[in-house]
Amino acid sequence: MKSIKKQCPYCFNTVRCNSSGIPYDNECHFCKAQVKDQKGNVFLTENYNRSPLLRTHAVIDLQDAQKPVPELRKYHTLELMILLNYVRAERARIYSLWETFLKAKESSDIPGEFAKVLPQEIKKVQSDYFKWKSHMNVLENLLLERLGYIPERIDMEFIMNQLELMKSSSKDDPEIEKVLNSLTAIYC
Missing domain, CATH: 2.20.28 (Rubrerythrin, domain 2)
Known part of the structure; x- marks a missing residue:
């Protein structure tokens, strides 16, 4: 052979x-x-050829954040950044809801039916908040391992800059260029 x-x-x-x-x-x-x-x-x-190093997932959504660490380690760093952006937004949304419920609890103007379920809703929202905070911690620590820092703010401008840096370092590799173009189309 x-x-x-x-x-x-x-x-x-x-x-x-x-x-x-x-x-x-x-x-x-x-x-x-x-x-x-x-x-x-x-x-x-x-x-x-460096292209096998760039393995990406088709589409990233909040469900991906719930995967175990060994599986998340397989994600490209840029994908982890995009996922962290999603998780931070979800955590902020839930925190805002939690604050609204706490204010409603202190108010005397709440309807009777809502007043009955409000304590359970507060507990559920609080639980969700801590769940998403834990997912955020996982992603931040994975990025800390790879980058040596945790990106403070991840927005579309940051993601576009990262994609441009990746494109400029892979001009001679059409496979990487194709993957980066598809990432740009999906997330930007």
Whole structure:
């Protein structure tokens, strides 16, 4: 059986593969980067192409924030930033609702039916607030691990600037350019 030579997408050292392009080892012998996972997914490149490093999800929404940390680690940094933006907005929305309910509780003008359910609603909103705050903490800590800081404000201008930086560093790679263009179309 003939061996195919492919490269680690991080250090570009040769990784020996079988004739189907599957690496014999799970990690690069030089930098120890994962080149094959337990499911058989292969992360290799040829001709010094960096494109396998940019793996993105089709669409990101608030449901993604509820995924476990090992799954969130697979997200691209920009996707985590977009997700953090969504989570912060949801947390702020719920906090505003919580404040409204607390003000209503102090008011003497609330209808009888609403007054009966208000304590339960306050508890539910409070619980939701702390749930989204925890999701926000997870995302901020993942970004802190990767970037060394937590972005204070993430808005569309920030995301567009990040996309432009990524595009300018990948002008020679049409695959990365295609992914970045689709991200731009989806989120901006």
